[in-house]
Amino acid sequence: MKDKAWFNLVFMLICTALFTGILSGFYVYSRPQISANARLNEITAQLNALNIVIPAGMSSTDLELYYEQHIVVKNMNGFDVYQYETNDGSIYYAIPFEGAGLWGDITGIIALDQELKTVVGMDFVSQNETPGLGGRIQEDWFKEQFRGITLYSDGDLIRYAAAGSEGQVDAITGATATSSAVIDILNESIKQAKTRIGGDN
Amino acid sequence: MAAQIQKKMRMENGTLLSILKAFLRKQPMMRRVLVSLMPILIFSVYSFGWRVLSLLALVTAAGVTTEYFFEKSRKGKPTDSILVTCFLYTLILPVTIPYWIAAAGVIFAVVFGKQVFGGFARNVFNPAILGRVFVFITFPAAMTNSWTQPFTGFPGGFVRWVPELTDGISSATPLAAAAQGNSLNSLPTHLQLLLGNTSGSMGEISAVLILLAGIYLIVKKTASWKIISSVLAGVLGMEAIFYFSGISRFPDPLYAILSGGVLFGAVFMATDPITAPSTDPGKWLFGFLVGIVAVFIREFSLFPEGMMFAILIMNSFVPLLDIAVKSVKANAAKRRVAA
Amino acid sequence: MASQYREIAKKTLWSDNPVIKQILGICSALAVTNLVSNTLVMGIGVALVTAFSSLTVSALRNIIPIRVRMMVQTLIIAFYVIIVDIILRAYYPDMSRALGPYVGLIITNCIIMGRCEAFAQANKPLLSFYDGFMSGMGYTLILTIIAVVRELMGFGTILGFRILGDWWTPWTIMVMAPSAFFVLASIIWVANSLTVSKEKAAGQSISRGVQTSGN
Numbered sequence: 001m002k003d004k005a006w007f008n009l010v011f012m013l014i015c016t017a018l019f020t021g022i023l024s025g026f027y028v029y030s031r032p033q034i035s036a037n038a039r040l041n042e043i044t045a046q047l048n049a050l051n052i053v054i055p056a057g058m059s060s061t062d063l064e065l066y067y068e069q070h071i072v073v074k075n076m077n078g079f080d081v082y083q084y085e086t087n088d089g090s091i092y093y094a095i096p097f098e099g100a101g102l103w104g105d106i107t108g109i110i111a112l113d114q115e116l117k118t119v120v121g122m123d124f125v126s127q128n129e130t131p132g133l134g135g136r137i138q139e140d141w142f143k144e145q146f147r148g149i150t151l152y153s154d155g156d157l158i159r160y161a162a163a164g165s166e167g168q169v170d171a172i173t174g175a176t177a178t179s180s181a182v183i184d185i186l187n188e189s190i191k192q193a194k195t196r197i198g199g200d201n
Numbered sequence: 202m203a204a205q206i207q208k209k210m211r212m213e214n215g216t217l218l219s220i221l222k223a224f225l226r227k228q229p230m231m232r233r234v235l236v237s238l239m240p241i242l243i244f245s246v247y248s249f250g251w252r253v254l255s256l257l258a259l260v261t262a263a264g265v266t267t268e269y270f271f272e273k274s275r276k277g278k279p280t281d282s283i284l285v286t287c288f289l290y291t292l293i294l295p296v297t298i299p300y301w302i303a304a305a306g307v308i309f310a311v312v313f314g315k316q317v318f319g320g321f322a323r324n325v326f327n328p329a330i331l332g333r334v335f336v337f338i339t340f341p342a343a344m345t346n347s348w349t350q351p352f353t354g355f356p357g358g359f360v361r362w363v364p365e366l367t368d369g370i371s372s373a374t375p376l377a378a379a380a381q382g383n384s385l386n387s388l389p390t391h392l393q394l395l396l397g398n399t400s401g402s403m404g405e406i407s408a409v410l411i412l413l414a415g416i417y418l419i420v421k422k423t424a425s426w427k428i429i430s431s432v433l434a435g436v437l438g439m440e441a442i443f444y445f446s447g448i449s450r451f452p453d454p455l456y457a458i459l460s461g462g463v464l465f466g467a468v469f470m471a472t473d474p475i476t477a478p479s480t481d482p483g484k485w486l487f488g489f490l491v492g493i494v495a496v497f498i499r500e501f502s503l504f505p506e507g508m509m510f511a512i513l514i515m516n517s518f519v520p521l522l523d524i525a526v527k528s529v530k531a532n533a534a535k536r537r538v539a540a
Numbered sequence: 541m542a543s544q545y546r547e548i549a550k551k552t553l554w555s556d557n558p559v560i561k562q563i564l565g566i567c568s569a570l571a572v573t574n575l576v577s578n579t580l581v582m583g584i585g586v587a588l589v590t591a592f593s594s595l596t597v598s599a600l601r602n603i604i605p606i607r608v609r610m611m612v613q614t615l616i617i618a619f620y621v622i623i624v625d626i627i628l629r630a631y632y633p634d635m636s637r638a639l640g641p642y643v644g645l646i647i648t649n650c651i652i653m654g655r656c657e658a659f660a661q662a663n664k665p666l667l668s669f670y671d672g673f674m675s676g677m678g679y680t681l682i683l684t685i686i687a688v689v690r691e692l693m694g695f696g697t698i699l700g701f702r703i704l705g706d707w708w709t710p711w712t713i714m715v716m717a718p719s720a721f722f723v724l725a726s727i728i729w730v731a732n733s734l735t736v737s738k739e740k741a742a743g744q745s746i747s748r749g750v751q752t753s754g755n
Contacts, residue, residue, distance in 0.1 A: 008608045015612055019619040026626060033630040041633070126637070130715055133341075173342050177504075302709075313722060339713040 036060050043067045045123040046094045049111040050084050051147065079196045082109075092120050095193045099185030102177045104128035106137075110146075110186060116194050119158070122146045122186070134178025145169040157187050230474070231281035233423045237414035238288050238469075244410055245403045248351035249296035252363035253403050256294070256303055261287040263304040264311055271316040280321045282475075286310065289329035289469055292404025293462065293509075294336070295348055296363055302343055306336035326516045327476045330466075330509045337509075348374050348400040374401050375460040376505040388452065394459040405465040415468035424472040427484040432467035433458060435492020443500055450500060463495065466508040476516045480526040487522055491515045548671050552678040559682040559724075560731045564650040569683055570720040571642050576699045579687035580680070581628075581635050585643060587676025589620045590652045594660040594672030601661055613656045614647075621647045651675055686723045690714045 040060050047054055052070055054063065071094070074083045082094035091114040098107045106127045111120035122143055129135045136142060149168040151157040159167035160183060171179035245253045264287040268279040290307055310332030315324045337344045349364035351357075358364075375389050389399040397407025405411070418424035440454035451457040458464065471477060471491050478487050491511045498507025558564045565586070572582040596616045597604075604612050625643045628636040636643065646652070655675050660668040691697060694714030696704035713719045 008605045011603075011605055012608055012611060015615055019615055023619055023622055026623060030626050030630040034626070037629070037633040130712075133712060133715060175341075317725075335713065338716070339711045340709060341712055343709075 039064070042125055045109045045125045046071065046082055046111075048123040048143075049109040049121045050082075050092055050094050051111070051121045052084070077196045079193075081193075081197060084111075090114065093193070093197065095189060096125075097185055097189035099181070099188065101127060101129050101181045101185075102134055103130065106182065106185060110189065112190065112193065116190070116197065117151055119146050119149050119151065129178045130175070134172070134175040136172050136175065137178060137182055142172065151190065156183070157190050158183055228281040230423050231285045233418065233421050234285050234469070235281075235288060237417045237423075238292070238404070241292065241404045241407070241410050241414060242288070244397060244407050245292065245296075247357040247359060248397060248406060249349070249403055250352065250358040250361040250363045252296055253291075253358075256296070256298070256300065256403075257288065257291045259300055260291045260303050260307045264290075264307040267308050267311040268316070271312070272320065275320070277320060282321055283311070286315075286328045286332075289404075290332045293329070293333050293402045293465065295344065295401075296403050297349060298336075298343055302336055302340050305339075306332040309335045322475050324475060325519075326513055327470050327473050330470055330512055334509055334513060350400050351398065351406065353398060374505070375399055376499070388456075391456060391459060394456070399460075402462065402465075405462050408459045408464055411464045411468055415464075418468065418472070424468065425474075425477065425484055427481060428472045428477055428488045429467050431485045431488025432471050432492045433463070435489040436463055436467075436496055437492075438489075439493045439496035443496065448500070457496070457499070461499075461506050462508040463492075466491075466495075466512055470509075470512050471515075476519060478519050478522045478526070480523055483519075483522040483526045487515055487519065490518075544667065545670060548667075549674055552671070552674040553681060554678075555735070557678045557682060557731075558651045558654070558675050559679055560728045562651075562654070563728075564654060565679050566724070568642055568645060568649060569686060569724055570717045571645075572639060573683050573687040573720050573723075574690050574694060574715050574717075575638075576684065576687045576691050578635075578638050579683045581632075582639060582642065582646075583676065583680025583683055585624045585628075586646055586649060586651065586679055587673050589617065589624060589646055590655055590676045591669050591673035592620050593617045593652055594655050594668040595665050597656045598660040598663060598665040598668035609661070610657075613653060617652050617656070618647055651679055682724075682727065685727060686720055689723050690719055694719075 040063065043063065044054065047067065047070070050071070054066070058066065071082050071084050074081045080096070084092045084094065086092075092111055093114070093116075094109050094111045096107065097110055098105060100106070104127075106124065106129070108122060108124035108127075110122040112118070113120060124138055124143070127135070127137060129137060146158075146169060149158065152159065158169065160169060160171040160179065161167035169183075171183075242253070242257070261284065264283055265279055268283045272279050287307060290310060291303070294303060294306075310328040313335075314326055314328035314331035315321070318324045352361060352364060375394065393399050394406075395408045397410065399406055415424065415429055419426045419429070436458055437454050440449060440451065440457040443449040444451070444454050449457070451460070467488075471488060478484050491508075494514055495507040495511035498504060498510050504510070552558065556562065559566070559569060568582060568586070572578045593613070593616050597613055600612070621644065624646065625636075628639070628643055652672075655668075655672045659671045663671070688698060691699075691714075692703060693711045695710055696702060696708045711719075
């Protein structure tokens, strides 16, 4: 019987059905956890960029509530913007950015004031840069540099301070490629945001 | 200090070479390359001070020792080619490079670029460039933040040890400046590039001297004029296309040839008889492709210089090129016979 | 019985080590070894997948038709790999992000298929489980050596703890995949010269055997 073609076929079918069945069950069981992780990553980045302090020891459901208390999604000219209004009525925008790094796409959030003239902060959602080199963009010292900087009004809005020229932030030594990729992505997405959000700016 | 330097100098030119002669396998071709490098070496000392020679001495000592160690185990003798490798490798480093990095690079080049393939004439990649790329990738800070302006006037670097790095601020090489899109007036002029009055690696800055060395090597039939001219044609042609489509980083195609390592690479690296094709059509194709790949890397990648990568990339295609040329020829001959 | 277990341990960890003797599992050896922590997780992942795949294949060995056994083995391996991937993504998101696509690529690791085909097909489930697990450990051992060298030279740390002081200039290439080639090659070089000289000393003929290569 074991040599018959029909037996091979039936055996394969049963095996496949069995294993994929178990797998699907397991996947469905852990899917909420996986998407919760992705969501958590995303909203943490937004809150960080907007400089909203996340109280320590928050569970993911608490964090979600906390997030909804602060941030509303606004659609501006077909473009999702995360808006944050403080108690005194000032408005800040968190804008997702995306672009090519040295090894793969870099995505993240940059937060700007209502006039789109100063940066509140920025954070990365995902990046695949070389660990220990370009990957250092994920380190706090690099991201914190962007807090409160005033954008230049013409040319590149954000610039690195280099020898003999002024700029707002420092690049990562030895990771020129990633550093310039980050700044290009940021400049590009702020420019896009300017045309989309504030047509009058 | 001066006496010490003079002693080093004498060591380099007299005693050291005569000691080396005693246990190096002689290769006239390689000797001629060394001769052609002498004016460049002297100009390098003039531009960057005596540290050039101290680096060269250390690199040569480390390189020859490594080679000797490996050759001994297979009962061979180091060849003159190791000297060429050490000289070329030293000349494409910045003068401010720390000694231990220079030594680590040459040891890597000899072990993984040459000896693991079975020693002289069996290596696939040009060891000098391999060492340079290793150092460039491994210690990016030492290789990108350490460019200095050369000494000028008389007596220039002949009375100095090394140009000072002002507060660790590096002066961008012409290539890096072009890559960052600096305004044209901050770039050195064609004449500066030609004469070598610009920052850069120890041996690559003077276009005139490299061209003279190239002519000497061609006349002496040591370097293939086919490879040199096809590399330059490849760079010039591709650069011209980008220039006229308005996307080039360089002021003009000629500038692209004079700056960076194009000339040095074309004359000394691409022509390395071991890692270049042996057939004539192979040489032409190899040269053109080196030039074209170098331009693409320069214009579109995040690295300012593409020459060393281009040569390494094309090195790996050399056996394929030679086989392709031979089989095309064989097929053509067969068809002729059949007809 | 006990000697059988000892024999397997000796073979998988050293004399017939999957990485340095059979040259299997090279793809992931290049990719994940820049940090010791990533390497250990990857190693445990491979060891568990190999162990459970071998166990399952061995348990089903008498009913799997010989013609479709490769397909069934692939199916079983894929099943365990996806389970590892889901567990990492759900409960260790940081590790999952660090390992990126490499967890999914465990499936292409020839060690797993190799053990299923060469050992589990012909042996009892428990012994197969042990053999699979030990093969994974042999893989982990070599990868950990590579990772220690790379993390130490590339960052000056081991498992994130600073070992080398400020005087150490990190070797950037050690952080990037190509360096694993050099480090792995050097390890194989040392290992081969050790075994070859031992064979010479024992007066045996030197036979390196046919080395299969793969991912």
